[in-house]
Amino acid sequence: MADLVGNLLVAQSGGPTCVINSSLAGVIKEAGKHEVIEEIYGGANGILGILNEELIDINDERSKTIEGLRSTPAAALGTCRYKVDFKKKPEKAAKDMDRLFEVFQAHNIRYFFYIGGNDSQDTSHKIHEEAVKRAYDIRVIGVPKTIDNDLPHTDNCPGYGSVIKYNATTVMEVGIDVASMATDDGSCCIIEAMGRSAGWIAAGTVLAKRGVPANPPHIILLPEFPFEEEKFLAKVKETVDAYKYCIVVVGEGIKYPNGEEVGADKARLDSFGHPVLAGAAEKLKQIVQGKLNTKTRTVLLGYAQRAAEHCASLTDANNAFACGEAAVRAAVEGQSGLMVKIVREAQSNGSVKWSTGLQPLADIANVEHFIPREWVSEDGFLPNEKFVEYARPLIEGEVKVPMEAGLPKYTTLDQNRVAKTLPPRA
Amino acid sequence: MADLVGNLLVAQSGGPTCVINSSLAGVIKEAGKHEVIEEIYGGANGILGILNEELIDINDERSKTIEGLRSTPAAALGTCRYKVDFKKKPEKAAKDMDRLFEVFQAHNIRYFFYIGGNDSQDTSHKIHEEAVKRAYDIRVIGVPKTIDNDLPHTDNCPGYGSVIKYNATTVMEVGIDVASMATDDGSCCIIEAMGRSAGWIAAGTVLAKRGVPANPPHIILLPEFPFEEEKFLAKVKETVDAYKYCIVVVGEGIKYPNGEEVGADKARLDSFGHPVLAGAAEKLKQIVQGKLNTKTRTVLLGYAQRAAEHCASLTDANNAFACGEAAVRAAVEGQSGLMVKIVREAQSNGSVKWSTGLQPLADIANVEHFIPREWVSEDGFLPNEKFVEYARPLIEGEVKVPMEAGLPKYTTLDQNRVAKTLPPRA
Numbered sequence: 083m084a085d086l087v088g089n090l091l092v093a094q095s096g097g098p099t100c101v102i103n104s105s106l107a108g109v110i111k112e113a114g115k116h117e118v119i120e121e122i123y124g125g126a127n128g129i130l131g132i133l134n135e136e137l138i139d140i141n142d143e144r145s146k147t148i149e150g151l152r153s154t155p156a157a158a159l160g161t162c163r164y165k166v167d168f169k170k171k172p173e174k175a176a177k178d179m180d181r182l183f184e185v186f187q188a189h190n191i192r193y194f195f196y197i198g199g200n201d202s203q204d205t206s207h208k209i210h211e212e213a214v215k216r217a218y219d220i221r222v223i224g225v226p227k228t229i230d231n232d233l234p235h236t237d238n239c240p241g242y243g244s245v246i247k248y249n250a251t252t253v254m255e256v257g258i259d260v261a262s263m264a265t266d267d268g269s270c271c272i273i274e275a276m277g278r279s280a281g282w283i284a285a286g287t288v289l290a291k292r293g294v295p296a297n298p299p300h301i302i303l304l305p306e307f308p309f310e311e312e313k314f315l316a317k318v319k320e321t322v323d324a325y326k327y328c329i330v331v332v333g334e335g336i337k338y339p340n341g342e343e344v345g346a347d348k349a350r351l352d353s354f355g356h357p358v359l360a361g362a363a364e365k366l367k368q369i370v371q372g373k374l375n376t377k378t379r380t381v382l383l384g385y386a387q388r389a390a391e392h393c394a395s396l397t398d399a400n401n402a403f404a405c406g407e408a409a410v411r412a413a414v415e416g417q418s419g420l421m422v423k424i425v426r427e428a429q430s431n432g433s434v435k436w437s438t439g440l441q442p443l444a445d446i447a448n449v450e451h452f453i454p455r456e457w458v459s460e461d462g463f464l465p466n467e468k469f470v471e472y473a474r475p476l477i478e479g480e481v482k483v484p485m486e487a488g489l490p491k492y493t494t495l496d497q498n499r500v501a502k503t504l505p506p507r508a
Numbered sequence: 509m510a511d512l513v514g515n516l517l518v519a520q521s522g523g524p525t526c527v528i529n530s531s532l533a534g535v536i537k538e539a540g541k542h543e544v545i546e547e548i549y550g551g552a553n554g555i556l557g558i559l560n561e562e563l564i565d566i567n568d569e570r571s572k573t574i575e576g577l578r579s580t581p582a583a584a585l586g587t588c589r590y591k592v593d594f595k596k597k598p599e600k601a602a603k604d605m606d607r608l609f610e611v612f613q614a615h616n617i618r619y620f621f622y623i624g625g626n627d628s629q630d631t632s633h634k635i636h637e638e639a640v641k642r643a644y645d646i647r648v649i650g651v652p653k654t655i656d657n658d659l660p661h662t663d664n665c666p667g668y669g670s671v672i673k674y675n676a677t678t679v680m681e682v683g684i685d686v687a688s689m690a691t692d693d694g695s696c697c698i699i700e701a702m703g704r705s706a707g708w709i710a711a712g713t714v715l716a717k718r719g720v721p722a723n724p725p726h727i728i729l730l731p732e733f734p735f736e737e738e739k740f741l742a743k744v745k746e747t748v749d750a751y752k753y754c755i756v757v758v759g760e761g762i763k764y765p766n767g768e769e770v771g772a773d774k775a776r777l778d779s780f781g782h783p784v785l786a787g788a789a790e791k792l793k794q795i796v797q798g799k800l801n802t803k804t805r806t807v808l809l810g811y812a813q814r815a816a817e818h819c820a821s822l823t824d825a826n827n828a829f830a831c832g833e834a835a836v837r838a839a840v841e842g843q844s845g846l847m848v849k850i851v852r853e854a855q856s857n858g859s860v861k862w863s864t865g866l867q868p869l870a871d872i873a874n875v876e877h878f879i880p881r882e883w884v885s886e887d888g889f890l891p892n893e894k895f896v897e898y899a900r901p902l903i904e905g906e907v908k909v910p911m912e913a914g915l916p917k918y919t920t921l922d923q924n925r926v927a928k929t930l931p932p933r934a
Contacts, residue, residue, distance in 0.1 A: 094688075097689070098685050098688050098689065127691060130691065154684075155681050155684060155685060156681075156684040156685040156687070156688040157688040157689070158688070159688075160688050160689075160690075161688055161689050162689070162691060163689070247914055247915070250915060251818055251915060251916060252812050252816070254915060254916060254918070255581055255582075255812065255815035255816055255817060255818070255916075256810075256811045256812050256815055258580075258581060258582040258815070258918060258920075259524050259581060259582040259811050259814065259815035260811065261582070262520075262524050262582040262583040262584070262585075262586050262587055263523070263524065263583070263586075263587050263588070263589070264586075265553060265556065265588060271810075271811060273812075289914075289915065290915070292913075292915065360786060360790060361790070364786060364787070364790070379810055379811060380808060380810060381808060381809065381810040381811060381812050382806060382807060382808035382810075383807065383809075383812070384682075384697075384805055384806060384807040384808075385682045385685050385686065385697060385805060385807060386678050386681065386682050386699075386807050386809070388685065389681035389682055389684065389685035390678070390681055391681060392677055392681070392818075392819055393818055393819070395914065397914075474913065474914070477913075477914035477915065478913065478914045479914065480911060480914075485906060487718075487900065487903075487904065488673055488715075488821065488823075488900070488903035488904045488905065488906075489673070489676060489677060489680060489715065489716070489718065489903065490677060490680065490681075492680070492684060
């Protein structure tokens with residue numbers, strides 16, 4: 083394979099995580115080792131910024147800043163939810179593709195790395211195919227990222243280990259708080275976790291049990307299982323009777339057997355006439371208080387859970403960094419159209435050896451990976467020891483965040499823009 | 509003052525905090541140094557457990573466990589919301605008092621320490637007065653505790669520094685997350701903090717700004733100021749126009765100018781016919797999305813904020829511990845009817861030297877301490893540099909929590925019960 087000399091473009095996409103910047107740091111650090119890579123650019127706000135020729139010059143950033151990215155949450159380059167949608171908007175997508183390659187050409191981009199989830203891997207795949215079609219010499223490698231942990235073929239997705247470490251910690255802390263207040267009246271606390279269709283995030287809080295059945299969480303409601311109110315209430319009652327309190331974790335996307343979201347309140351419409359999404363935890367609280375008359379409080383972690391760098395998993399951050407490095411190595415070696423994946427190798431001493439592999443993007447795009455049914459208890463209320471065996475190694479180790487005056491010290495890029503050479507996007 | 513020889517009883521009351529166990533550890537460790545103190549007992553679930561003669565034998569606990577309390581959230585002895593209410597239920601209160609002194613007598617309790625907020629200081633005060641009246645020789649000292657920071661005379665309340673450290677960290681993290689996703693469409697995130705009548709907790713998140721006006725939080729809604737929708741929406745719009753996003757922190761108890769809670773939804777009634785408390789953040793989200801059409805998300809930290817030991821303030825934990833120690837020292841020296849208070853002494857180098865003092869319980873009970881008006885900006889939307897100067901030292905330093913397999917390792921007491929000698933409470 084002949085050396086491909088040119089510039090590198092890396093971008094971040096979709097919802098941020100605690101470790102999406104670790105992957106970025108991995109790409110940048112590895113890129114610095116290869117002479118074939120001339121300039122290192124970042125796309126501002128993902129593909130959206132690239133379409134607008136908004137490129138960030140990373141060459142000027144100090145190495146201390148790059149190292150700081152390894153303990154900084156959110157997307158340092160900015161991110162977007164923009165989708166190049168060939169299925170629903172083929173004309174617009176084709177126009178976007180033309181523009182992307184204009185930008186690539188104008189800035190001699192020969193290496194492209196897109197750090198993201200399902201949609202982003204799909205975009206990377208399309209760009210790779212398009213490059214082949216156009217005979218434009220570029221190497222495209224996808225870097226996995228999503229707290230949802232729903233990408234196939236990779237053992238886990240960077241971002242997932244950190245979100246479940248923080249959420250499990252929170253469940254432990256809320257659990258002993260509620261337990262210490264528990265009197266004969268009984269009480270319930272419902273913690274809502276992200277995850278609209280796959281329950282990986284909610285499931286991960288089972289680690290807070292640390293193998294002790296009496297420990298919280300007592301019930302985990304996964305979006306994969308239809309929500310049955312009577313069964314749920316019986317389980318809450320049984321738990322409160324046994325322990326005087328009950329901690330429930332609910333994946334935000336749980337649905338009634340008829341497919342309707344539990345969090346949607348059909349009785350109230352917003353100013354556009356859409357049902358108000360009050361949230362699953364809020365709705366469950368009303369159900370528990372109304373039907374069992376048990377005092378109930380809620381916790382809605384929302385964005386806090388994916389941004390909680392102060393409680394991030396070192397294993398997760400290291401894997402994310404390794405994915406960034408591996409992407410660059412693969413590209414320099416001549417590969418394209420692949421996504422880096424994380425590979426687990428169980429050791430005889432019970433620990434895990436992590437490495438990376440490569441998977442064709444064609445195998446990834448738009449395939450959603452769900453929790454195996456046999457990893458969840460028969461009644462569907464708790465992931466079992468198979469799940470725990472899978473998830474436990476992902477939360478090991480703590481990212482050391484530098485502190486200043488009692489608060490984390492996070493890094494920002496200077497975000498110096500590369501001079502535009504093209505007319506504005508039409 | 510003659511030596512008073514006998515047993516010690518310590519109990520925890522009200523909503524737990526990250527450092528209420530630090531105060532407990534302070535009491536226990538200091539008590540071990542004084543020969544006049546024979547046995548060390550804990551009241552299970554505060555005054556409620558004492559009334560039921562549910563005493564925990566702390567003498568058997570290992571010193572490692574006691575040390576572990578300094579990094580364990582929630583109330584290790586259990587807590588309660590039980591109030592000895594002389595005003596509203598004088599007969600029941602008098603009966604409770606009789607029973608309390610029966611228990612004290614039965615177990616030769618000569619030192620009583622109650623760790624709690626306003627109501628608990630009131631209870632301690634009543635017990636002290638009653639002891640004088642009954643000529644029962646006991647020394648009663650209150651130990652301050654409340655995340656609400658609304659006790660008078662003390663510089664701050666143990667628990668407060670930790671809650672604002674965690675909340676400010678969360679605002680920083682959510683802030684860079686939302687900022688990194690911000691595109692021209694604009695977005696808003698509303699974070700709800702505890703605090704029903706005093707806005708100390710919400711106000712503390714201003715530390716996340718670290719002096720930079722563009723940094724989040726951009727708006728803090730304090731319960732002390734009536735909520736004016738138009739003024740609020742104008743401020744959100746101004747912020748989104750300037751930065752493409754807006755982070756709002758709201759104290760849960762904010763009210764409309766007519767005194768009605770913003771979080772109460774009069775349009776929906778629960779099964780008892782009471783208005784559903786959907787929460788202030790949820791309501792504000794509907795207002796912002798409905799009126800400005802700006803995508804808005806919420807975070808409701810709930811109990812997580814007061815239990816987040818993994819992000820607790822070392823200054824706060826140390827002050828809490830010192831309060832426990834000081835309470836025992838004062839009692840052994842012959843004092844009673846006082847609450848320990850925290851005293852701040854600003855040093856010339858900008859740091860703070862902390863010590864403790866004593867204040868008559870009569871000055872404390874049922875007095876609520878609010879944020880001075882001159883510590884908040886004229887428009888009421890942000891605490892100013894006077895507040896920052898006050899709050900900043902409270903979050904300094906990090907409590908080191910031992911970790912095990914990626915999760916915090918918290919301590920529990922064995923909770924061995926002292927044999928009962930009395931007939932059950934009538």
